[in-house]
Amino acid sequence: MVMNKLTIEQLEEKYPFVIGYFEENKLDTTGHKNKTFKEYLDSFSQEYIEDWAINREKLIDDLEKYIEQMKQFLSLDEEERIKSLTILPGYDKDGKEEKFQEITIQTSEIISIVGPTGSGKSRLLADIEWTAQGDTPTGRGILINGELPDKKWRFSSNNRLVAQLSQNMNFVMDLQVREFLELHAQSRLVEDVEGVTDRIIQAANKLAGEEFDLDTPITSLSGGQSRALMIADTAILSSSPIVLIDEIENAGIDRKKALDLLISEDKIVLMATHDPILALMADKRIVIKNGGIANIVETSQEEKEILVELESMDSIIQGMRNDLRDGRSLQFQFYRGGNQNA
Ligand SMILES: Nc1ncnc2c1ncn2[C@@H]1O[C@H](COP(=O)(O)OP(=O)(O)OP(=O)(O)O)[C@@H](O)[C@H]1O
Numbered sequence: 001m002v003m004n005k006l007t008i009e010q011l012e013e014k015y016p017f018v019i020g021y022f023e024e025n026k027l028d029t030t031g032h033k034n035k036t037f038k039e040y041l042d043s044f045s046q047e048y049i050e051d052w053a054i055n056r057e058k059l060i061d062d063l064e065k066y067i068e069q070m071k072q073f074l075s076l077d078e079e080e081r082i083k084s085l086t087i088l089p090g091y092d093k094d095g096k097e098e099k100f101q102e103i104t105i106q107t108s109e110i111i112s113i114v115g116p117t118g119s120g121k122s123r124l125l126a127d128i129e130w131t132a133q134g135d136t137p138t139g140r141g142i143l144i145n146g147e148l149p150d151k152k153w154r155f156s157s158n159n160r161l162v163a164q165l166s167q168n169m170n171f172v173m174d175l176q177v178r179e180f181l182e183l184h185a186q187s188r189l190v191e192d193v194e195g196v197t198d199r200i201i202q203a204a205n206k207l208a209g210e211e212f213d214l215d216t217p218i219t220s221l222s223g224g225q226s227r228a229l230m231i232a233d234t235a236i237l238s239s240s241p242i243v244l245i246d247e248i249e250n251a252g253i254d255r256k257k258a259l260d261l262l263i264s265e266d267k268i269v270l271m272a273t274h275d276p277i278l279a280l281m282a283d284k285r286i287v288i289k290n291g292g293i294a295n296i297v298e299t300s301q302e303e304k305e306i307l308v309e310l311e312s313m314d315s316i317i318q319g320m321r322n323d324l325r326d327g328r329s330l331q332f333q334f335y336r337g338g339n340q341n342a
């Protein structure tokens with residue numbers, strides 16, 4: 001049990017709720033923060049122990065149980081796993097009813113959302129985020145596992161249903177990358193905070209251009225860097241079963257790597273995009289027109305083949321982008337000779 005190795009200070013840092021346990025049991029740990037819980041109990045005099053009828057074994061045992069229970073309580077229970085998300089029709093911008101019965105998305109499915117600028121892609125993501133019940137401008141409804149979602153999904157911040165990577169990131173916090181990640185890891189009750197923050201920063205740096213490190217203030221990250229950080233953070237730390245992505249492509253980061261990082265077996269991924277590669281990487285795409293869902297199209301076999309070609313064109317463009325970024329001049333023969341499709 002980790003408890004026997006951690007000092008009280010470390011315990012409180014890792015599991016902030018233990019402070020409640022100490023208070024409940026009238027244990028004043030001030031001045032003993034650098035001891036383990038057992039060492040602290042061992043420091044009691046025999047007289048004190050008898051006077052207060054203190055049972056040291058039981059206190060240690062109970063604290064262990066308390067930590068286990070709190071960990072379970074704070075994370076998602078098995079039965080509550082999200083298996084599907086259903087969109088019920090609402091109205092387009094002219095108040096016309098959407099022409100589908102319902103759209104159900106299962107875990108491990110990737111859905112893209114396409115449509116002209118201003119058509120309502122971000123709006124659909126927001127409906128899902130809010131688990132709309134006819135109470136948004138579209139009048140849509142969202143079901144989880146085929147049922148009306150529990151209110152707790154909307155309001156609890158620990159059990160968030162949805163991890164959203166929105167179009168605008170506002171970092172108002174005056175924190176370093178390290179502090180931000182540690183805070184997040186602690187609130188998710190991660191055991192190995194340092195290991196996890198390292199993994200996130202490495203993943204983020206693989207997506208972004210110029211590397212940044214843990215001591216960089218969040219506010220001085222570039223747009224692409226903060227986006228990369230949020231994506232890596234969501235992929236590695238978030239337990240949210242539904243991931244909503246609003247336009248990865250504008251961030252100047254490696255979109256395909258980002259998507260690969262975000263996709264995992266037990267998640268539902270929805271992404272609004274103007275990028276044909278991302279649109280075709282999805283299993284299906286929802287087409288939005290004038291605020292309404294106009295169609296749902298399955299990605300065909302032919303489109304999957306086209307995607308392969310698109311990706312090879314894209315790698316040429318990426319190569320050019322990198323050359324230009326690094327100050328080199330472009331030369332025809334390099335791209336024509338170097339690629340079999342050209
Ligand atoms: N069905 C609807 N009824 C009423 N208003 C809507 C509806 N759908 C979208 N809107 C509104 O239309 C506006 C534009 O929608 P939104 O921002 O979702 O567009 P978008 O497709 O994400 O555009 P972009 O590609 O530029 O990001 C928003 O104010 C949104 O609330």
Ligand SMILES: [Mg+2]
Binds near residue numbers: 121122123167272
């Ligand atoms: Mg949008």
